[in-house]
Amino acid sequence: MSTILESFAEALSLILHLNKELLGIILLSLKVSGTALAVATLIGLPLSALLGFKKFPLKGLSVSILNTFMGLPPVVVGLFVYLLLSRSGPFGFMALLYTPTAMVIAQTILSLPIVTSLSHSAIIGVDPIIKQASMTLGATPFQVSLTVIREARYGIMSAIIAGFGRVMAEVGAILIVGGNIAGFTRVMTTTIALETDKGNFELALALGIILLSISLGINSALHLIQKKGMVGASR
């Protein structure tokens, strides 16, 4: 018990005297996950709009596959990206394995189905009368689609935040493709795993507390967004 309390005290001290190494790890985590999320949003949002507005063969199957991919095991994604980027793989010549770029690729694959699927749900959840009202006011089909997307904005923001939560907490994929190289590909989750193995609980706990704080911040933002989106929703 005293070890845990001592570790906590040491962890808090580490957070208060945030050293360069710790700060570098936190910033890299945010950079990798933030970039992955930006890419996933850039691809996922148009994709969710396509699924929401266009009719095409096997659309139902596409949505089912997308929903299944929401639960992709990170280690499987890590393995898949590893095979693609390894020297003998099809993209080996790009020498991306064990770089932050490889970590971004893996996390993009992980967050893309979440951002796309939840955004799609938000878009198709918009009351059909919005589309009709927009049409009666003289909107072009493109303007109608933009209006529906704007009405779904709180749901879409929730989707993006959910995607961020998923990649920030993920360890399996980035450990495989990033290699947890100190000062280069070491991020919060991989450091926690490593330091726990080494018995260095202070640093692991310090990062755990920071990760939890970020998670709390994300969920508070999500709650606020959802609350804002619910204004007069019963009408």
Add this chain to the structure above:
Amino acid sequence: MMLGLKTSNIWKSYNGNQIFRDCSFSFAEQGVYILTGPNGCGKSTFLRICALIETPDRGEVSYLSNGNVVQTDLGLRRRITLVLPKVGVFNTTVFKNVAYGLRIRGIKGKEGEERVNRALEFVDMGHKSAQNARTLSSGETQRLGIARALVTEPEVLFLDEPTASVDQKNTQIIEDIILQMKDKHPSIVIITTHDKAQAERLADYLLLIREGKIVSI
């Protein structure tokens, strides 16, 4: 150049029910046309067909200007508008809801702002400008729907059951708005209602759907 509306040999059925049978009618004069009839007789369907958001099974809807048929395109759709019974407010302020029709037409800035404020004043909603439209009462929502349509200065305006779920006070306000529209916004206004007394108060032309056709009464 006034826009006229003509429906020719409209047929429409829903779930095997023939709602319209060879229905032809011409709305050539300015004024308020009130369309009445029992529930389910096709009043809303007729408005949606005329407003070009639903197509008939057979027959056609034509808009005429100086005796010539106007091509059914975006340009025409922007000269007419329909206020739906549930309105369909956007999750934003009252002001932005009313500004929508102008924004999609590329009208912004001071001109847009003045037109929105005028429309809001016309329906006595100026003081609600900054409020989220989804927090309005049913009556206020209807008035917002009318302002949102009027701001685009439609030449043909359709109002589908504008007072169906509205309290007495707001019904009175909406009726006053419609009566004022006759003077301030001369155009063709086609309104559906199942309230006979209201129909008589507002109508320049009283119409009835009978056996799948529209008849003047």
